[in-house]
Amino acid sequence: MLAAVHDPKKYTHADAIFHYAVFSASHNRFLFRFYEIMSKFLEASFSLQQQFSARTAEDFKRDYEDHATVLRAIEKRDGAEAERAMRHVILTGKAALERALEAGIAKGQ
Numbered sequence: 001m002l003a004a005v006h007d008p009k010k011y012t013h014a015d016a017i018f019h020y021a022v023f024s025a026s027h028n029r030f031l032f033r034f035y036e037i038m039s040k041f042l043e044a045s046f047s048l049q050q051q052f053s054a055r056t057a058e059d060f061k062r063d064y065e066d067h068a069t070v071l072r073a074i075e076k077r078d079g080a081e082a083e084r085a086m087r088h089v090i091l092t093g094k095a096a097l098e099r100a101l102e103a104g105i106a107k108g109q
Helices: 008-025 029-052 057-075 079-106
Strands: none
Touching (some): 008 057, 029 079, 057 079
16 A cells, blocks of 8 residues: 555555455455445545545555554454554545545535
8 A cells, every 4th residue: 555655546446455355354254245345335435535635645645554553453463453443544534535525516526
């Protein structure tokens, strides 16, 4: 992900791969099925954010650091920290999506 911070399309692809890897690593069929359903939403969310947000490389670097915190917690097998970090990633993404939707509405799209 870090290598893609200057290219929003590549970053979006790397972000999707990260989430796929987390769900896959859970070895939980229910969670993975949930990911299969949510992946379409994530793709749409990432696409809207690209279309209507003026995100910079610095924004992507902050996002990368948030994802790296999740990964480090998983590697340490610290479930509570992984949950806290992933919740932060999700809520930050939700806020970014809301801003993108507002920008799209303001542009009449």
